[in-house]
Amino acid sequence: MGVKVGVAGASGYAGGELLRLLAGHPEFDLVTATAHSQAGSAISAIHPHLTGLDLVTKPTVPEAFDGVDLVFLALPHGQSAALARQLPDDTKIVDIGADFRLHDATAWERYYGGAHAGTWTYGLPELPGQRERIASSTRVANTGCYAVTTILALAPLIAAGVADPEDVVVVASSGTSGAGKSAKTHLLGSEVMGSLSTYKTGRHQHVPEIKQATGARTLSFTPVLAPMPRGILATVTARPLTGADPRDVLAEAYKDDPFVHVLPEGQWPQTASVGGSNAVHLQATIDVDSGRIIAVSASDNLGKGAAGQAVQNANIMLGLPETTGLQIYGVAP
Known part of the structure; x- marks a missing residue:
């Protein structure tokens, strides 16, 4: 068994790309995926290109991630914080949404509205010093695309x-x-x-x-x-x-x-x-x-702008080579 991972918000485009990458990751074991209106649907019905991925989505509740080592949050902006607060402190989380990216609460309120949820480690490894910060974090905020x-x-x-x-x-x-x-x-x-x-x-x-x-x-x-x-x-x-x-x-x-x-x-x-x-x-x-x-x-x-970068961050958090399970080269034509 590899590292047990789950995806919250698996029915969207970023969630679907995460599922595709995780299904082919040699160290991750994709054990759960959740959705909102499409909870109870087979992954292959939501994402036809993932035929053969034998998972049925569950409702997005904390219990869906019991026993999971790392959770990817692919939820709409403003919805990650509520779920993250209910997950155990030792569960690693990478949030693809915007909830925890900004330091400035005033900037959050101006551009997103609502209360600022706080700030996590910023998930862009190529910035000076960020790889080390990501590696020592249990909560990482992915970049915007x-x-x-x-x-x-x-x-x-x-x-x-x-x-x-x-x-x-x-x-x-x-x-x-x-x-x-x-x-x-x-x-x-x-x-x-x-x-x-x-x-x-x-x-x-x-x-x-x-x-x-x-x-x-x-x-x-x-x-x-x-x-x-x-x-x-x-x-x-x-x-x-x-x-x-x-x-x-x-x-x-x-x-x-x-x-x-x-x-x-x-x-x-x-x-x-x-x-x-x-x-x-x-x-x-x-x-x-x-x-x-x-x-x-x-x-x-959907790659470096979302799911790919999330997997890169997760690799670093878990001490894996950051290229594991990711494509360096694009698809052409």
């Missing part, structure tokens, strides 16, 4: 004093799975196909998380809904403070990281290259007209 894609492109540039933290602009496009699985008119195929649209313009909830993790002080962030199921492409621009090559800064920062790849000169990230993986592709240059730094980052919003 836009957040991780942006943070990995921006954090080393600000930390090195190369990019001005007072002048950062991000435009990022995401596939529709980032909006969740609930039926919404604006996510219908007829509405999305052949169209790009901004949403939550000027008020996206990942802004305080990006600022917290990168040290950016002024951030303009525009999210764009793209007509594709999964993937994020973020274009980050900032005023330079030195003449340093931003690509060299990123390459040095991630030279030992298995999932973050700074591409060769002249090659630019694309979402298709990271689909189905836990990888992030980066590239950076200086705009010849404005002189601004341009850093481009691509990730799979």
